[in-house]
Amino acid sequence: MQKLVPDGQRRTLAQLDERLNFSVGDTGAKRSAFWVMLTLSAVIAVAGVVGDSTATVIGAMIVAPLSTPILGVGLGITTGSGRLIAQSLLYVAAGIVLVVVLGVVFAQVLPNPTNVLSNSQVLGRTSPTLMDLAAALATGLVGAIAIARKDVGDVLPGVAIAISLVPPLAVVGVCLGSGSPSLAAGAFVLFASNVVAMVITSTAVLVAAGYAGEVDSVTGSHRRRAYTLLTVVLLVVAIPMVVNSLSSVWARQINTAAEQWLAGTPGAEVTDVTWQGGTATVAVLGPETLPSLGELEKTVEALIPWNPDVQVVHTVGSRLVAE
Numbered sequence: 001m002q003k004l005v006p007d008g009q010r011r012t013l014a015q016l017d018e019r020l021n022f023s024v025g026d027t028g029a030k031r032s033a034f035w036v037m038l039t040l041s042a043v044i045a046v047a048g049v050v051g052d053s054t055a056t057v058i059g060a061m062i063v064a065p066l067s068t069p070i071l072g073v074g075l076g077i078t079t080g081s082g083r084l085i086a087q088s089l090l091y092v093a094a095g096i097v098l099v100v101v102l103g104v105v106f107a108q109v110l111p112n113p114t115n116v117l118s119n120s121q122v123l124g125r126t127s128p129t130l131m132d133l134a135a136a137l138a139t140g141l142v143g144a145i146a147i148a149r150k151d152v153g154d155v156l157p158g159v160a161i162a163i164s165l166v167p168p169l170a171v172v173g174v175c176l177g178s179g180s181p182s183l184a185a186g187a188f189v190l191f192a193s194n195v196v197a198m199v200i201t202s203t204a205v206l207v208a209a210g211y212a213g214e215v216d217s218v219t220g221s222h223r224r225r226a227y228t229l230l231t232v233v234l235l236v237v238a239i240p241m242v243v244n245s246l247s248s249v250w251a252r253q254i255n256t257a258a259e260q261w262l263a264g265t266p267g268a269e270v271t272d273v274t275w276q277g278g279t280a281t282v283a284v285l286g287p288e289t290l291p292s293l294g295e296l297e298k299t300v301e302a303l304i305p306w307n308p309d310v311q312v313v314h315t316v317g318s319r320l321v322a323e
Contacts, residue, residue: 005209009149013079013211019147020072021084022091034091035098037065038166042099045170046106052119057167064166066095070195071147074202077226078212092195099166103173110178117180125164125171126186128193129245133238136194139163140201147202148209163194186240193237200230247275250304257299258282261291267318279309288316 011019022030041064048056069091076084107116116122143163146152168191175184203226206212255273262268268286275281280300284290290312297310 004145004205005148009151010209011148011150016075016147016206016211020068020075020088022069022072023083023087034065034068037063038095038098039102041065041166042102042170045099045166046103046174049103049119049121049167049170049174050106050110050116052116052121054121057121060166060170061164066092066165067143067163067198069095070165070198071143071202073199074144074206075211077199077203077230078206080212096169096191099169100173100176103170103175104177105173107174107177116174117178117183121167122171122175122183122187125168125190126175126183127244127248128186128190128241129248130238130241131245132190133193133197133241136163136197137201140194140198141205143198144202144205148205148211163198165191165194168194186244189237189240193234193241196230196234196237200234203227203230251275251280253303254280254282254300254310257303258284258296261296261299262286265290271315279311281311281313283313283315285315285317287318290314 018025022034041060044063045057045060048054048058048060069088072088073085073092076082076086076088110116140163168187171187172184172191175181175187251273254275255270258270258273262270262284265286268284268290270282271285272283273280274283282296293310293312296312300310301307
């Protein structure tokens with residue numbers, strides 16, 4: 001652990017408490033800064049999501065202060081401070097409500113809210129996979145090390161961008177306001193996985209760095225209970241991510257099978273494959289006559305562990321290429 005948090009660069013427990021505990025030091029300034037910056041970052045994030053602007057969303061990530069109470073949960077678990085855990089979770093919960101409500105409000109003033117649901121900022125955050133969870137764990141590890149060391153604090157803006165806390169909540173609000181609770185649920189899974197990953201990694205780093213040993217009241221049973229709870233929560237949020245990962249794999253396999261199915265039909269091509277529940281929808285652009293759907297169904301049944309429904313959305317025509 002010396003290489004991750006050297007003694008010469010290790011912040012003291014008091015310094016960590018000062019940074020992550022809203023009840024220590026100038027509490028009024030800390031709380032006002034948190035709410036002002038969170039509100040502004042939420043407005044920026046919602047505007048970026050609605051406008052499909054990646055640069056704007058990145059700006060919201062940089063100024064968002066939501067990682068502070070999340071890291072505070074990790075410090076509370078490490079030091080056995082139930083008060084710090086409860087306070088930090090309260091700030092996280094209140095922050096969730098604030099951002100989601102702003103997203104819902106913004107959605108109400110859009111001329112056509114359903115158009116927003118198909119932009120890249122929404123679609124990129126509503127179907128999280130295991131790769132998103134792996135990235136969240138790695139990013140949480142970087143954030144925990146940065147908060148524990150004095151010499152790498154300048155990487156925190158990069159951590160804020162990578163962990164992506166406020167934008168998924170903005171998507172939750174926009175999707176709820178646009179009448180799409182299923183997409184909102186997917187975005188919230190992404191947010192929840194990022195929060196759990198950051199709590200787990202920060203706790204692990206702070207315990208390994210020896211902060212738990214500085215507090216006499218922290219017992220092994222206390223930490224074991226906390227680790228068990230975090231593991232259960234992580235498994236719960238990982239389940240839909242596993243399903244999304246498998247759906248992505250199956251969609252690619254079905255795409256390949258559909259291309260082979262159309263190989264003997266000149267001018268026919270697969271334009272999209274989507275997976276919803278137990279139904280695979282294959283979008284095809286081509287001539288009026290296509291091969292028998294039964295051939296594709298047999299191939300798909302051989303690929304997927306159960307018998308999914310296969311639907312083909314056939315658009316008659318051809319792709320025009322400008323010369």
